[in-house]
Amino acid sequence: MSIAKNARCSQIIREVENGRFVKNAKFHNFGSVVEDSIFAQQAEADRRLAEIQAQRKVRQG
Numbered sequence: 001m002s003i004a005k006n007a008r009c010s011q012i013i014r015e016v017e018n019g020r021f022v023k024n025a026k027f028h029n030f031g032s033v034v035e036d037s038i039f040a041q042q043a044e045a046d047r048r049l050a051e052i053q054a055q056r057k058v059r060q061g
Helices: 003-018 038-060
Strands: none
Touching: none
């Protein structure tokens, strides 16, 4: 095993022991933005649909 491989293995072991992979710290803020939630996406889609329908009514009427 090369020195680089040993160093990488040691780094991974340290990260596992510190809980980086167990606690999914890499993704700790995933979904924290309002637009990330499914409910926010649905509300945005409903708002956009109402806006498009209103525009169509104005053009037809």
